Amino acid sequence: MGRGEWTRRLAAGAAAAGLLHLCLAQRAAAADAAASWYDPQRVGAPLVVLLVFSALVLYFIHASRRGRALYIRRIAGIQAIEEAVGRATELGRKVLYLTGAGSIDDNQTIASLAVLRHVAGLTARYAVDLDVPGRDPLAFSAARETVQEAYLQAGRPDLFRSDTVHYVTYDQFAYTAAVTGIMVREKPAANFLIGAFQAESLLLAETGQSTGAIQIAGTAEVTQLPFFAVVCDYTLMGEELYAAGAYLSNEPAMLGSIKGQDFTKAVLILVILVGVLLEILGVHAIKDFMAIAG
Amino acid sequence: MFWKLRLPLALTFIVGLVPIVTFFLSTQAPVIGPAVQFARDRVERYMVIIAGFALLLGVVSVVQGSVRKIERRRPGWPFAASLLAGLVVMGAFGILSAMRVGPFQGLLTAPDGGMTPFFWMTRNLFNPLQAAMFSLLAFYIASAAFRAFRVRNVEATILLIAAFIVMAGRTPLGEYAFGWLPGGERWLPAVTDWIMTVPNAAAQRGVIIGAALGAASLSLRVILGIERSYLGTTEK
């Protein structure tokens, strides 16, 4: 069975399970017997959304692999990545890449590693120094694998040194102090601040701004977005961060997954619109359904 | 090739589905109930232990880097020495406390309720350094506000006005501004509350829903083995 066939079947299966579940959920609510299999607190809206979402994503991955052309609009922050590395090449200065505060249990860090993979490929190709100081030990390990492999792929394993990806410390502000020190002393031409960030976001971004580096930030942390948006040259906000790696890879399967998540978004917008309409009419069915798991 | 790439990917697929499937199942379920219970209780503890081991990987990297710097007398090598000194002293106190060697009984409080050396270092070196670094934000937030809040275009102007109102509304300045009008001292604080609870909440909610979709989509890509930058391996 080919790979495309496999994803198509999964998609169809997920969709069918979604419909089946919708019917079952009504009964499960009435019959206590079903509750011994399900966790009644958790099935309902979350499971429906999960199945609809998975079905859409799998379908578009499949369609994209079959050669269907998918349009994805320009995202300024992503376009700027190559420009930033290019500038470092011109100036002969290093590129600094931070994967954020999160460990690899945070999806933002995984998304950041996908972007790092691309950035490392560029720095290898242009023979620019790359500096990835690590904060979380597991994220540091994964970043090291990522960068080393990117250099190997680019045919420049000679340029990868053991201090390209180096560890600093686990502490939020000790790490911040060390990185601001690097920024001020070594004046990187480009700073990438991509991943989960906490209060240190502004300390890092302001220091980087003062050294004249071009700064590309990306995070899904709602509380830190304002600071990146105000200080950095480009900011990948929330969903853009997660899409960046897929966008950069330009692989059909990756792009298909973005299309699938976009369609889910359209469905959710529709759910909100219909839900609001029903609220006006005094029918609370959709609101109640979404509130079950609240 | 199979072991190096396919095994990690196969493990990712299987291990990744476990929390998704067990999430919806009941621990009371017939047959699989105990397995669900196991997945929920034990695996989380396993992960904490694995993460604990990872810290030493970082320590090795730091020690290697610093020692190399000192050996080769690279610029700034004395600072590498002070780093190592801090690491060795504090780390030794920590490990001795973990092994309960001699006077090192307990990490933060000694059995008699007094301060351990580890705690003394935490309180007088570590915590003040953290607090000092954190408080630099007051300076940085001011300079960022000065530089960035300019009436350049519609977007920047909205940003500026919102920030300005909220800054005023959170201090007595907001009360003075319209205090000369009857009831005016409540205006800016009320507008501040409104901005925070209505438009700000809407923006945050939009970002959260979008980001959650993006994160879920990334999860799916990882589980399916489409996204594997983090493994450092590609198929090409």
Place this chain on the structure above:
Amino acid sequence: MSQLIGVWVAAFLTLCIFSFLSRDNPFFRFAESLFAGVSLGYYIGIVAVNTLVPNLINPLFGDFGANAHLLIPLLLGLNLYTRFIPRIAWLARISLAVYIAYYIGINMVQKIQGEIVPQVGSTILHPIGGVMTPVDNLILIVGVLAVLIYFYFSIEHRGAVGAVSRLGVWFLMLGFGAAFGYTVMGRVSLLIGRMNFLFIDLVRITGQVF
């Protein structure tokens, strides 16, 4: 006396950090490198005492039979160090893969159950009404939809979609500005705390000793 030395050490290090505001200098560099070392040592202690000893070592040494399953995380943890042996360095990826996979699965359901469903659910409101004014709900609904449209990647942002997406940007800017202004107070409080330490506590404690 130990307290007196302590506060003066703390004060000195605080000033070293503050000196960075003027420019980079050896005092900051010293504080920064000491900070990195001490903090790493701190986490060694914390991880050893709070994680490895109670969750792994004590159970294994206490009652091996009942806790033999803990060999799984032990092996996966030790496996991370195969990285230092070039021939089998790739083995370390297995531990990473297992760790990532588990959390990536958890995150998927949690994002859907904990964020998407409740956030969408609480946006389904009667448009007339609200906490503070009668149009609050309407503004909230419009704002959420506009921001979601802004994040829509599959359509070019032109025409009507472009206009709604621009409205989404305005909502984002309003939110960002407000959040920025709102945070100022907390950050200034931290600085007040430090200044209070340098100018009031330090003097008081020194005075108490002499």
Place this chain on the structure above:
Amino acid sequence: MKLERLVNIDRRIVYLCIAVGTTLPLLLPIGLPVSSTPPVRSLFEKVESLGPEDVVLLSFDYGPTTAPENTPMAEAILRHCFTRGIKVVVIALFPIGGVTMAGEVLANITPEYPQLQEGVDYAFLGYKDGAQAAMKQMGVAFVNVFPVDNGRRPLGEIPLMQRVVNYDDVDLIVTLSTNVIAEWWANLVNAQFGTPVAVGATAVSAPKYYAFLDSGQMIGLLGGLKGASEYERLVIDRYPHFARLYDRPGVYTAIKGMDAQTVDHAIIMAFILFGNTVHFLIRRRDRRAGLRDA
């Protein structure tokens, strides 16, 4: 050219202004007028209505990071209670430094009241892990949660604790809180046992407690330094002898802290206005120059 220099002034000038604006008000109090708001007044009036027969439970649910905001609240409320002869039971439920904060505040305030006896007029029970469970258990008996006080004295030997068995013997609970613990006091203790709860919250978390005030689950709220300074002002106005205490130069108070806050906010806003004025002048100049050239 000169105007451009004004827009791009050295950021250290901004830093210097903030440093001075924070330090001076601490050393030389300005005494900006403080007007009190209803949530603060209602807590103050509640304490005013209590006397030597009554008991207040004061819970330290914050750590050193928010001490500049929370400690002045604790001190003002404690002084208010001690002045009125109200009995106070002090506990700490915040894991990272709560008990340290409580100890420091007591060590600071009790010398001002030499007539008070520990164990008779107030009791310090110490810290308990697991705030929610502790709150529920204290509804049954304090001794279940705190078998001994912070000085390891059995509760049975403490005269005050012989008559304060559980929440039934407490007239008011005040929590000084940095996070969710305040909500638990309202949702668990007030809802279940009916004891009035008031909260001293950090500025960041204060807005979400308005809902609790509206629903009557909290009878008072001090929000951040602002709230603390309002309470201090109310206490000073009612008991003028406090003015001497609060005006001493070597003492940190919320009124001084609030002065610093207000000054710093004013400085930042002034810089923003200044930057925009210059920005506007540059644009006007350039537009005129453009007209001339054309």
